[in-house]
Amino acid sequence: MHIAVLAGDGIGQEIMVEALRVLDALGLPDLRLDHADVGGVAYKNHGHPLPPETLELVMAADAVLFGAVGDPECDDLERHLRPEQAVLGLRKEMQTFANLRPAKAFAGLENLSALKPDIAGAINLLIFRELTGDIYFGEKGQRTTDAGLREGYDIMAYDEEEISRIAHIAFNAAQGRRKKLCSVDKANVLQTSVLWRAVVNEVAADYPDVELSHMYVDNAAMQLVRNPGQFDVMLTGNIFGDILSDQASMCVGSIGLLASASLGTGTRGLYEPIHGSAPDIAGQGIANPSAMILSAAMMLRHSFDMEEKASQIERAVADVLQQGILGHDLGGRASTCEIGDAVVARLAS
Numbered sequence: 001m002h003i004a005v006l007a008g009d010g011i012g013q014e015i016m017v018e019a020l021r022v023l024d025a026l027g028l029p030d031l032r033l034d035h036a037d038v039g040g041v042a043y044k045n046h047g048h049p050l051p052p053e054t055l056e057l058v059m060a061a062d063a064v065l066f067g068a069v070g071d072p073e074c075d076d077l078e079r080h081l082r083p084e085q086a087v088l089g090l091r092k093e094m095q096t097f098a099n100l101r102p103a104k105a106f107a108g109l110e111n112l113s114a115l116k117p118d119i120a121g122a123i124n125l126l127i128f129r130e131l132t133g134d135i136y137f138g139e140k141g142q143r144t145t146d147a148g149l150r151e152g153y154d155i156m157a158y159d160e161e162e163i164s165r166i167a168h169i170a171f172n173a174a175q176g177r178r179k180k181l182c183s184v185d186k187a188n189v190l191q192t193s194v195l196w197r198a199v200v201n202e203v204a205a206d207y208p209d210v211e212l213s214h215m216y217v218d219n220a221a222m223q224l225v226r227n228p229g230q231f232d233v234m235l236t237g238n239i240f241g242d243i244l245s246d247q248a249s250m251c252v253g254s255i256g257l258l259a260s261a262s263l264g265t266g267t268r269g270l271y272e273p274i275h276g277s278a279p280d281i282a283g284q285g286i287a288n289p290s291a292m293i294l295s296a297a298m299m300l301r302h303s304f305d306m307e308e309k310a311s312q313i314e315r316a317v318a319d320v321l322q323q324g325i326l327g328h329d330l331g332g333r334a335s336t337c338e339i340g341d342a343v344v345a346r347l348a349s
């Protein structure tokens with residue numbers, strides 16, 4: 001098991017320590033961890049947010065554990081040198097076009113949600129976010145209009161292959177769940193979405209047992225708060241999935257709880273929490289490491305076929321929450337390290 005460990009910036013460093021302690025506690029055989037710089041720290045040490053040596057390590061590894069990138073000190077750099085370009089570059093280089101972001105209520109902890117407990121308790125959804133296309137990767141820039149005004153532009157585009165390959169993966173997943181798939185778009189306004197909807201309908205023909213619905217993204221944002229229990233699999237593009245998954249995290253309880261797996265065609269994957277580097281709390285030892293720890297669990301499941309070990313970690317995290325060991329994001333006082341300690345202790349018991 002060769003894992004590239006890219007902790008990155010801000011709380012990425014702090015939460016990665018805890019995820020690695022959890023992996024260590026499992027006593028995995030043949031575990032090889034190789035660390036490398038990424039993001040702002042890589043820019044400062046090597047002059048680039050995704051240095052060639054980091055990329056080389058990633059491409060040689062079986063899986064990548066990724067913390068977060070983003071550093072306010074780098075916000076004014078040219079776009080290609082910004083820390084965020086590292087995670088976009090990694091996703092593109094690894095061709096991890098399918099980003100799985102599960103959001104599930106923790107039993108007995110419905111009161112942690114920003115929603116009313118009975119609404120929050122029904123959450124059990126899986127967002128499939130397309131990850132290597134859309135407006136994040138289209139042509140972009142700034143120019144001057146004929147009227148002499150500064151203008152920024154970002155092209156949103158999807159081709160049919162990009163849509164169908166993630167749709168197949170999402171329909172497949174729906175077959176193993178409650179057999180409901182809601183595709184989220186903005187087909188009342190965007191041509192990209194008109195094609196998205198048409199291709200999803202075509203792919204649906206191969207999965208007659210899955211109930212397909214379509215929803216505009218603005219309605220989906222509202223429905224996630226009104227009645228998140230209606231969703232099983234949500235399939236959407238890069239920018240909509242980015243936004244809706246942050247929202248889903250607060251429906252569960254905190255952005256510090258939601259993990260993700262980014263997959264391509266093989267078993268190699270990129271595993272990261274859905275949140276960023278949280279510069280507002282970095283260095284204070286109060287970040288919730290659960291999302292990072294749960295991302296490591298997703299890595300064991302998807303890249304190494306270790307379902308039992310993955311479930312063990314997930315149960316340990318749920319138990320620790322149920323014990324009332326809560327981080328500051330959930331109104332508690334447990335530090336990053338104390339949460340890691342508790343998960344490790346739970347695994348040992």
Ligand SMILES: NC(=O)C1=CN([C@@H]2O[C@H](COP(=O)(O)OP(=O)(O)OC[C@H]3O[C@@H](n4cnc5c(N)ncnc54)[C@H](O)[C@@H]3O)[C@@H](O)[C@H]2O)C=CC1
Nearest residue numbers: 068069070071084087256275276277278280281287288329
């Ligand atoms: N995949 C990545 O590496 C991502 C990077 N970013 C970058 O991260 C930086 C900060 O971005 P923001 O918009 O502030 O988003 P963010 O997700 O880093 O933080 C948003 C809010 O949630 C809190 N938060 C996030 N994770 C937490 C955790 N584990 N425990 C407790 N509280 C947590 C933060 O303290 C902050 O108040 C920016 O540079 C941004 O570009 C943002 C999202 C994803």
Ligand SMILES: CC(C)CC(=O)C(=O)O
Nearest residue numbers: 084087088136242274275
């Ligand atoms: C750099 C951003 C696109 C990362 C992000 O917000 C995400 O993947 O959730």
Ligand SMILES: [Mg+2]
Nearest residue numbers: 242243246274
């Ligand atoms: Mg995001």
